[in-house]
Amino acid sequence: MPLLGGPPRVVNIGVDLFATTLAARDVPAVHVDWRPPAGGDPRLAAVLARLDRRREAIDRANATALERLTNGAPFLVDCRPAREALDLPDRTVLHSGPPIAWERISEPVRGAILGAIRYEGWAANDDAARELVERGDVRLDPCHHHAAAGPMAGVLTPSMPVFVVENRAYGTRGHATINEGLGKVLRYGANDDSVLARLNWIATEAGPLLGAGLRALGGIDLRALMAQALRMGDEMHQRNLAATALFTRALMPGIAQVGGRHHAVARLAEFLAGNDQFFLNIAMAAGKSMVEPVGGVAGSTLVTVMARNGTDFGIRVSGTGPRWFTAPVNMPQGLYFPGFTAADANPDMGDSAIVETIGLGALAMVAAPAVARFLGAGGTAEAAAMTLEMREICVGEHPHFRIPSLDERGGPVGVDARLVAETSITPIINTGIASRRAGVGQIGAGVVRAPLGCFTAALEALAD
Amino acid sequence: MPAFNFVRKSYYRDSVTLMRLSRDMEAVAGVSAAAAMMGTPHNRALLEQAGLLARDGAAAEPADLIIAVVADSAAAADAARSAAEHALVASKPPAPTATSAAPRTLGSALKLLPDANVALISVPGAYAGAEALKALRAGLHVMLFSDNVPIETEIECKRVALERGLLMMGPDCGTAILDGVPLGFANAMPRGRIGLAAASGTGLQEVTCTLARAGEGVSQAIGVGGRDLSDEIGGVMMLRALELLAADADTRVVCVVGKPAGARVAPRLAEALAKVSKPCVVWLPAAPGPSTIRGHNVHVAATLEDAGRAAVALARGTTPTATEYAESAADIERVGGDAARRLAPGQRYVRGLYAGGTLAYEAAGLLAQSLGEVALTGDGAGHRVVDLGADVFTLGRPHPMIDGGVRREWIDKEGRDAGTAVLLLDVVLGYGAHPDPAGEVLPAVRAVRERRPMAVVGSVCGTDADPQSRAAQVERLRGAGVVVMESNAQAARLAAAIARRAR
Structure with a gap:
C-alpha cells in the first residue's frame, strides 16, 4: 500500500527548482506561480485565513x-415602458452603478440625468432639471435596485421602453433600455435635441413595435443565441455584431407579423442594420435576469x-x-x-x-x-x-x-x-x-x- | 560607499531565485554588496541592518521587489541592476500556452492535477502556514520546506493533518522520500526496506546515504520538521510517522533521526518505539541527562553514520557495531601525524564550516568529546563549528548547499586566523544542491593553503547516483589536498585527533 494512497502527484508551491526536479523524474507535478496572497497585505491575509477555516462550507455555497x-434560461419576451414593466414611479430617474448622491455624480452622468428629465417633460431646461434633483423632487436610484441594468450612465425613466427578459429556470426578470446606437447618445452624457428626438422615436415607434413582435414570437431563447454568437466572434460586450445579426434574424418574422405600418418597420430595420452594438442591452437584461436568483x-x-x-x-x-x-x-x-x-x-x-x-x-x-x-x-x-x-x-x-x-x-x-x-x-x-x-x-x-x-x-x- | 535601491512594483519572485541574483550583482566591478529581496517589513529591516537600504527601498511594499546595491558609483549600481534584471528574465517561468497558464493558486493547480496528493510548499514563512492549511483542507499531504513559521501555526497545521489522516512534514522539512519519490533536497536512493522518520534534513541525508552505500535502500523517509520533538509540538508527527512505518509492509527496519527531544516528548517517543514490532535504530543529538530511549527492539546509535550502519545490520539480521574509522588505525595515525607536523606553533583549533545544520551539530558533539569546549557560533576564541545555513549567515544570500559564496568567505576568514589548525567541511549532494559543491569551495581552500600549511578535512554526503556523483566530488576534493573521510563523524574525529597533536 503506497504511503500516499496512490502514486505521488505533486503541487509545488514556491521554489520552482523542486518542480523541475520532479518533472525530470516523470513525477506528475504542477508548479504554482505563487505570489504573496492579498499583495502581501497582512490584514487581508488574516481575513482570508479566517474564511479558509470555513472553506468547505463556502465552497459548497x-x-x-x-x-x-449557469443554469439561468433567459428568454426575451417583451418590450414595454419602464412605468409598466418595472412599476417605476413618476419623477424617478434610474442610473447605473451603486447608489450615489447628486453632489458626487460625474459630469456625463449628470448630463444624461438632466437630459432624461427634459425628455420626460418634468423640466424645460437643464437648470430647472437640476433644481428638481437638488430639491429632491426627482428621485435618483440605481437600476440594479429595480431589476434593471443600464449601460454607461444607465439613465432610465418611466416612459422609456425596456426589454423584458424572463429567466425561465427561476422565474426572475431582467430589464434594460433599447440601445440608442453610437455617437451622440444619452448613455454617454449627450443630451441635445437630436438625442431626445431619437429617444422619442424609440418610445413611440420602435419600442411598441419591438414589444408587439416579441409577444407574437412568444419569446427568443437568449442563452442559445448568446452561445451561438460566442462561437461567431462576439464576447457580447465590446463586440455584438453576430448577436445583433442573430437577434435580427430571430426577431423579423415577428415584426413582419405585427408591423402594419410599413414605414415604421423600415425605420426599425434600418436602425437595427446600422447598430452593431444593439444586442448589448439585451445581453445586459439577460444578465440581470440570470444574476437575480x-x-x-x-x-x-x-x-x-x-x-x-x-x-x-x-x-x-x-x-x-x-x-x-x-x-x-x-x-x-x-x-x-x-x-x-x-x-x-x-x-x-x-x-x-x-x-x-x-x-x-x-x-x-x-x-x-x-x-x-x-x-x-x-x-x-x-x-x-x-x-x-x-x-x-x-x-x-x-x-x-x-x-x-x-x-x-x-x-x-x-x-x-x-x-x-x-x-x-x-x-x-x-x-x-x-x-x-x-x-x-x-x-x-x-x-x-x-x-x-x-x-x-x-x-x-x-x-x- | 552609498547604497542604491531599485524597486519593481508588484514583482514577486521566490527567495531562492532572488538570492542567486546577489551573486550576479556582486560580480559587477565597483559593487561591494548586493541583495534582491521582496519589500516585506522584515526584509527591509534586514537590508537596513546590512547598510543596503536606501529611500526607494524603504518605501517598498511587500509585493515589490527591491534590488539593493552598495557600489562606488551610480554607474556600477546600475550595471548591477541590469545584471539582476537580465537574470530575472532568464529565470522566467515558461510562457502560457493557448489553453493553459501557470496556475496562481492551489485551487487552480488542483483543476489541472485533480488527483494530486502532495503539496510541496516553500514560500516565505509568513505565508507558508496559510498555504499548508489550504492544502491539508483540500486533502493533500504537505511537505513544508519553509522555515520561520510561527509555532502556533505549526501546532494548528499538525492538528488539522492528524484529524484528516494526513502527513504534515515540516515546517523546516528539507527532505523526504515518499513511495520512491524524493521531495525537496534529497539524494538519489534505491528503494529498499529501511523506513526513516526524521526531524532533521541533513541528518536524514547522512543516514540514508550511509545505508545506500552499504547496498540497502529506503522504503519511506518521512520528515517531520525540526521542531516536532519539542514539547510545544509534542512529537505528534514523529509518533504518526512511527505508526505508518510500523504498519508499512515494505519497511523492515525503522530508523529515527532526531533533534534534542523535549522532556515530555522523550518518554512518549520511547514508549512509541517500544510498541513498534520491528527493529528500530535511533539517533538523537546529545541531550543533557541520561537517555530515556531504550528497549529490546531499539538500538541507540552514537553517530548518524552508525545509525545508517546499524539499520543495515538489523535489516540483514546481524548485530550493529560502532565504527570509528573506515581506514586502519595505522593509516589514521600516519595521516593525522603528517597533518599535525606541518602546523606552526599556535595553530591549535578546529574550525568547522558547515552547510548542513545537523551535520554541524554532530561534528560539534564529537569534537567536544575529545577537545572539550566547542563553540557553535562564529565568534568563539577556540574550537568552533558554524552552521552557515543558519539565517544569520544567509541574509539575502543563497544557502551554502546552493551556492558556495558564504562559505568561501568564511574559509578565507578562518584561514587568516592564526589559531586555525584544521578546517572541517561537509559537502552535501543531491537534487536541488549546487551542481558542483566541491568546486564551489575549493578556490578558497587553495588560497588558504597557499598562504600557509593547514589541515583540511571533510566528508561528502551523497551517493554515486546523485546528479553530482559522490565519487567525482571526492576525487575533486582529494585532488586539492582535502582529506576526505567516509562520513561526517569520521571527519570530525580525525579533525579532533589532528588538533590534539597540535602544539
Whole structure:
C-alpha cells in the first residue's frame, strides 16, 4: 500500500527548482506561480485565513450559487415602458452603478440625468432639471435596485421602453433600455435635441413595435443565441455584431407579423442594420435576469453584481445579498476616437459589467479576436491570456458558453471574491469610454480593471 | 560607499531565485554588496541592518521587489541592476500556452492535477502556514520546506493533518522520500526496506546515504520538521510517522533521526518505539541527562553514520557495531601525524564550516568529546563549528548547499586566523544542491593553503547516483589536498585527533 494512497502527484508551491526536479523524474507535478496572497497585505491575509477555516462550507455555497448562475434560461419576451414593466414611479430617474448622491455624480452622468428629465417633460431646461434633483423632487436610484441594468450612465425613466427578459429556470426578470446606437447618445452624457428626438422615436415607434413582435414570437431563447454568437466572434460586450445579426434574424418574422405600418418597420430595420452594438442591452437584461436568483446564498463569496456609476465601482456578493461594497472606480485604458485622448476621459461607468459577471465580455475575450486590439498591440495572444487570467479568479467554467479556441471548454464564470483578494487579480471589464464633459458622448473604447477595495470590503463583511 | 535601491512594483519572485541574483550583482566591478529581496517589513529591516537600504527601498511594499546595491558609483549600481534584471528574465517561468497558464493558486493547480496528493510548499514563512492549511483542507499531504513559521501555526497545521489522516512534514522539512519519490533536497536512493522518520534534513541525508552505500535502500523517509520533538509540538508527527512505518509492509527496519527531544516528548517517543514490532535504530543529538530511549527492539546509535550502519545490520539480521574509522588505525595515525607536523606553533583549533545544520551539530558533539569546549557560533576564541545555513549567515544570500559564496568567505576568514589548525567541511549532494559543491569551495581552500600549511578535512554526503556523483566530488576534493573521510563523524574525529597533536 503506497504511503500516499496512490502514486505521488505533486503541487509545488514556491521554489520552482523542486518542480523541475520532479518533472525530470516523470513525477506528475504542477508548479504554482505563487505570489504573496492579498499583495502581501497582512490584514487581508488574516481575513482570508479566517474564511479558509470555513472553506468547505463556502465552497459548497459557491457551488450552489454557480449552479444558479449557469443554469439561468433567459428568454426575451417583451418590450414595454419602464412605468409598466418595472412599476417605476413618476419623477424617478434610474442610473447605473451603486447608489450615489447628486453632489458626487460625474459630469456625463449628470448630463444624461438632466437630459432624461427634459425628455420626460418634468423640466424645460437643464437648470430647472437640476433644481428638481437638488430639491429632491426627482428621485435618483440605481437600476440594479429595480431589476434593471443600464449601460454607461444607465439613465432610465418611466416612459422609456425596456426589454423584458424572463429567466425561465427561476422565474426572475431582467430589464434594460433599447440601445440608442453610437455617437451622440444619452448613455454617454449627450443630451441635445437630436438625442431626445431619437429617444422619442424609440418610445413611440420602435419600442411598441419591438414589444408587439416579441409577444407574437412568444419569446427568443437568449442563452442559445448568446452561445451561438460566442462561437461567431462576439464576447457580447465590446463586440455584438453576430448577436445583433442573430437577434435580427430571430426577431423579423415577428415584426413582419405585427408591423402594419410599413414605414415604421423600415425605420426599425434600418436602425437595427446600422447598430452593431444593439444586442448589448439585451445581453445586459439577460444578465440581470440570470444574476437575480444568485443573491443570498448564505456564505457564498460569488460576485453577483459589478457596476460603476462614473465615480464608484460597486459589487454585490451572493452571501451578503443586496449590500453594496464600493471603491473608487478606475480610469479605462483603451483606444480613442480621432481628436480625443486619455485626458478627455471620464472614470469608468455603467452596469454593462453584468456581462462579465455572467462569464462573457472580457472573461470570454479569447472568443473575440477581432476586438482584441482594444487590449493593446498583441491581439489574439493577449486575448487568450486575459481569459486564462480570469480563470484564476473564477469558480467554474460555463456549461453553455463554450469556446472553440479553449478546446470547447466553457469560458470562466463565477468570480470568487476570495480568489480576487488572494491573487490580487481583479476582474477585467470591456468598456466604452465617455468624455468627462457632459454633452460630448463616446470618445473611445477599451478595458478597465475592477478596484480591489470592494472585494476586500465584501470579504471582511463575510468573515465577520 | 552609498547604497542604491531599485524597486519593481508588484514583482514577486521566490527567495531562492532572488538570492542567486546577489551573486550576479556582486560580480559587477565597483559593487561591494548586493541583495534582491521582496519589500516585506522584515526584509527591509534586514537590508537596513546590512547598510543596503536606501529611500526607494524603504518605501517598498511587500509585493515589490527591491534590488539593493552598495557600489562606488551610480554607474556600477546600475550595471548591477541590469545584471539582476537580465537574470530575472532568464529565470522566467515558461510562457502560457493557448489553453493553459501557470496556475496562481492551489485551487487552480488542483483543476489541472485533480488527483494530486502532495503539496510541496516553500514560500516565505509568513505565508507558508496559510498555504499548508489550504492544502491539508483540500486533502493533500504537505511537505513544508519553509522555515520561520510561527509555532502556533505549526501546532494548528499538525492538528488539522492528524484529524484528516494526513502527513504534515515540516515546517523546516528539507527532505523526504515518499513511495520512491524524493521531495525537496534529497539524494538519489534505491528503494529498499529501511523506513526513516526524521526531524532533521541533513541528518536524514547522512543516514540514508550511509545505508545506500552499504547496498540497502529506503522504503519511506518521512520528515517531520525540526521542531516536532519539542514539547510545544509534542512529537505528534514523529509518533504518526512511527505508526505508518510500523504498519508499512515494505519497511523492515525503522530508523529515527532526531533533534534534542523535549522532556515530555522523550518518554512518549520511547514508549512509541517500544510498541513498534520491528527493529528500530535511533539517533538523537546529545541531550543533557541520561537517555530515556531504550528497549529490546531499539538500538541507540552514537553517530548518524552508525545509525545508517546499524539499520543495515538489523535489516540483514546481524548485530550493529560502532565504527570509528573506515581506514586502519595505522593509516589514521600516519595521516593525522603528517597533518599535525606541518602546523606552526599556535595553530591549535578546529574550525568547522558547515552547510548542513545537523551535520554541524554532530561534528560539534564529537569534537567536544575529545577537545572539550566547542563553540557553535562564529565568534568563539577556540574550537568552533558554524552552521552557515543558519539565517544569520544567509541574509539575502543563497544557502551554502546552493551556492558556495558564504562559505568561501568564511574559509578565507578562518584561514587568516592564526589559531586555525584544521578546517572541517561537509559537502552535501543531491537534487536541488549546487551542481558542483566541491568546486564551489575549493578556490578558497587553495588560497588558504597557499598562504600557509593547514589541515583540511571533510566528508561528502551523497551517493554515486546523485546528479553530482559522490565519487567525482571526492576525487575533486582529494585532488586539492582535502582529506576526505567516509562520513561526517569520521571527519570530525580525525579533525579532533589532528588538533590534539597540535602544539
